[in-house]
Amino acid sequence: MMKLIGLLLFLRLALSSGSRNRRADVDFECPEVSGMFADPKSCRKFYQCVDNFPYANRCPSPLYFDDVAKFCTFKNEARCGPVATTPAPNVTDEQKATKCDPATCQLPNCYCSSDGTLIPGGLEPSETPQMILITFDDAINELNIKSYRKVFANRTNPNGCPIGGTFFVAHEYTNYQMVQQLHSEGHEIGVYSVSHSSRLEDAGYNEWVNEAVGMREMLRRWADVEKDDILGMRAPHLKPGRNAQYEVLTDYGFAWDSSLSTPPLKVPVWPYTLDHAIPHECRSGTCPTRAFPGVWEIPLNSHYVENFDGGYCPYLDQCVLHNMDADEVFDWLQEDFARYYDGNRAPYVMAFHTSWFQQKRLEQGLTKFLDWATRQDDIWFVTTTQSLLWLTEPTPINNLGSFQAWDCTKRDLPSKPCNLPKSCGLPFKNGKISDTRYMATCFTCPKQYPWLGDTAGSGSETPDVYEPETPK
Template sequence: MIVLYTAIEFNGRKPFLEAGRREVGWWQLLAAGSRPLAARWRSARTMVKGAISILRRSDFARLVMPYARIILFCAIFVYVNCQKDKEEDFVCPEGTQGNGNFADPATCRRFYQCVDGYPYLNRCPSGLYFDDISKYCTFKAEARCGPISTTPAPITEAPLDLATKCDLSQCELPYCFCSKDGTLIPGGLEPDDTPQIIMLTFDGAVNLNNYELYKKVFSGKIKNPNGCPIRGTFFLSHEYSNYAMVQSLAHDGHEIATGTISQQQGLQDKGYEEWAGEMIGMREILKKFANVSRSEIVGARAPFLKPGRNTQFKVLEDFGYIYDSSVGVPPLPIPVWPYTLDYKIPHECKSGTCPTKSFPGLWEVPFNAHYVESFEGGHCPYLDQCVLHNHDSDEVLEWLQEDFNRYYEQNRAPYMMPFHTNWFQIKELEQGLHKFLRWAADLNDVWFVTVTQALTWITEPKPVKALNNYEAWRCDNRDLPGKPCNLSNKCALSFKHPDTNFTDTRYMETCSECPNQYPWLGDSGGTGISGKDNYIPDNLKRK
C-alpha cells in the first residue's frame, strides 16, 4: 500500500522534517482480505502498539510521541478504506450463491474470496500464485492464471429414475443410512455417547515435497485412547507420485484411496470410459507399483471436488468401491454425517454435478464447509483454501478449535480435515495443525481414524465407552501391505502427453520393476501399448 507520512529523522546533530509517500507491506499485518472489518482493526491495533514501542526507543521520542498515534491511525484508516474501495470494484460472479474464490483480473498473486456475495481481497503467500481452476494458491509452474471462463456442459442425462427423499422406514443400518437433513447420529446415540471422529485426508501426489511433512503428522507421538497411533487417508493422483513412499504409507497402516491419473479439467462432463480409465486405472497403478491390493482400495475422490454426476458413481458401483468423498456441503450451522446414496442427497449440491439417481449401499463422505462464526478466513472445503496464512500458529489453533467445536458440541459428525501440500509449506499453518492435533488427542472421546474405519463404525455404532476394545479400530494383527524395499528403482521413463507433440522424460520410484514407459491413461502398466487396458466391472466378472 502507499502511505502518506510525516517523519522526523536525525541527521548527525540536527533533526530535520521529511514528508512524502512510501510503499509499505502492511497487508501481512492487517490480514487484508478475508477478515471482517473488526478483525482487521484488531490486527491494526497490534501493528500500532509495535510501531509506538519502536518510537519510544528513539532519541527523538519527545518530538514524535504526541502525534504518533494520530499519524498511525490515520494511515490505517486510509488503508482500510482504500482496501474497501478495491474490494467493491470486484463483483462476485452470479450463479455461485455469492461464495467461492475468484482470480484477481490484475495479477496472479491475488484473488477475491466471495462470502455471501461480498468480495474480500486476498494475497497468496510468498512464492505462490492463484490457480483459477483449482481455486487455491500453488507454485508458479502449476498455476493457471485467471480469470478463466468456464462454460458448463449441457446435462444430457435424462431425468429418469431420480432418487427419492429419505425414507427411514425402508433404510436401516448396516446397508443404508439417511436422515431428513443429514444431521442424525447413527444408531440413535446421544452426542455424549458418540465418539468424535477426526479423519485426516491428503490429496494429490506423494513425493519428496511432502512425504517427510506427512510423516511428522504421524510420528507416533499422538495416539488414540486405545493406545494405537493415529492414521490418515491418502487420495492419490498419479503424476509425480513416488510409489515406494506410497507403499511405505500403506505398510504403516494408512488408507490408500484413488484420485485420478491425470487430474484433468472437465472430467465431470466425461463419459463412463473416461471415468473408468481415470479411477480404475489409478487403482491398477497403485496395485502394480505400490503393492496395494485392489481389495484395500475402496474409496475415491473426484478432482477439484467436481463429481461426475451419475456416471462417476456408476463406475464406483460397478467396480466394487465402498465410498466416494467428492460432494461439497455449503456452510451449515450443524454438520452433515456420511450417508448412503440410496436416496437423494440431504443438502444443497455445491458443485452442481452430484448424482441424482439412487446407488444403493454406496457411501458418500461429504465435505462439510470449514469456517468460524465471524467468517474470518472465509469458508472452504479444503483447509488450505481458507485464508489463514496471515495468522500465527496460536491463531491457527484457535481457528481450528472453533471450527471443530461446531461438531464436537453438537451432533459429533466426523470432522474431516482435508489437505493439499500447500498447507505444509507455511510454517505457521503446520505448527498450528500440530498444536491442534495434540489438543484434540487430550480429549478422551476423540478418535483419529481412516475414512474406511469411520464407515465401519457408522454401519454398526457402538458407544464411546466400548471403543477401547473395538476390533475395527485396533492396530495389532492387521493385514498390511509388505514392507517397502530398502533401495527403490528410480525409473527414467519416456512420456508423451496426449495434448502435446513432443516426448519428455518422467521419473518414477517404485519397488517393482521399471515399466517400459511412464504409465498413463489406457496403459496403467506402462507397457508402451496405448489402449491396452480393458477394465471389466466386478458385477460382470461374477457372472
C-alpha cells in the first residue's frame, strides 16, 4: 500500500449488440431485486430486473445469452439458463468484515463511509474535481488499438497534460509491443487474467496466483512493464473470486482492485478500502466477506438514465444503445454523468470492451461526450492509480495546479518499444487443445506459447513459483 501513497481476434460481444429494453409482456418473476436473468424458455432471451420489475431483452442473431457471464455471445460459448448461482462460502462472525468505523478508518491508509457516498476529506462537491476513469478490458491488438488511441488523441486535462486511461490486459491474443507503447505514453497497465476463464469466481488461492500474479509476470517479461507499475487488477466478467482473490492481492503487493459493481444507485459510491464490509449490494454475489486492510476498491457504479432507456450496466457496452444515433448516445452519456457531476462527484468509471467501438454511432457519441468534457475546467481524466493518489490526499480544485500526482512534467515515462516487433508463431498445448498461437513482442520469441505456470514459455515441466511479498 505504501507504494501507492508514495507515489474477442475472439473478443466477446457484449450486450450492446442486444435489442432495446422493453417492459416484459409475459409472466416473469425477478429472482432478485436487480440483475440480468435468463429466460427459462429461450436461450436467446433474457430479462433485466430493476427494483423487481423485469424488462425483456433479446440477443441479436446469431448470439445467445450466457447466464453466467451475463452477456450475449456465440452459441457454443453460451451457458443457457437459468443457472443456479454458487452460494458463498461460510464465513464465521469472527472472520466477517465489520461495518465502517470512521473514527478508526482514516486517510491515507483507510477510507469508508456508511453508505459509500461521502466525499473524502470532507470537501464540498464544488471543491471536488470530477474525475473520469476510462478503462478497457481484455486483449490489446490490431482489432482495437487504433480505436483506443483515438479516445486519447489531442485531448488534455485542465493543466495541459494529456488525458490517460487504464488497460486491464488479458494474455490471449495480446500484442505486447502495443501494450509497451501504451505504457510509454503514460497510460496505466493493470491485470485482467491469463486465461480469461469465466469460472474464476470459484477458483482457489493457487489458481488466482497463477492468473493474477502470472499475468503481471507476463506483462513484465513481454511488454517491459515493471512489476511496481502494475498496482491493480480487474476480475474477468466482473466476477470477483470471493476472499481468495483478495488474499492474493494482499499477499502479492497489489494496491487496488476494480472488480465490484453496484446496482443502479441514485447517489454513486466512492472508492473505499476493504478494511470494512463493502458499503453496497454485492451485484455479482462473489464479493469478499472478510476485511483486507489497505486494499482499495474502485467500484463500477451502474450506468443508467432516469427512464432506464438502454437498461443499466457497469460496462458501457452492456447497455443497449445501438439503436441510438450519435447525438442520442451523447445525450444518454450526459444524463448518466450528471448524477455524478451534479451530485457527490464520485469518480465516473467509463469501462469498455472492443464491441463499443465496432458501432460507429456509439463511437461518435462518445467522441462528442469527450470533446464536451475536456472543455470543462473541473473535469479531469485520470488513471485509476492517479485517482487513488488524490483520494489519499484530497485536494480542492483550486489547488490542483500544484498537485504533483497529476503533473505530467514531473513524471518519468518508460522507454518506447521497438518499431518492428517479433511475430512469434508458437506451439500451444492446454489439455486436449493443441495448436499454434501467435504473440507479438519486442523480445526474443519463447520456445512455446506462454501460459499458466509457464509465463516464460520455456516448456519446463516445473511450474512457475512466485514469492509473496507478505508471506503467510
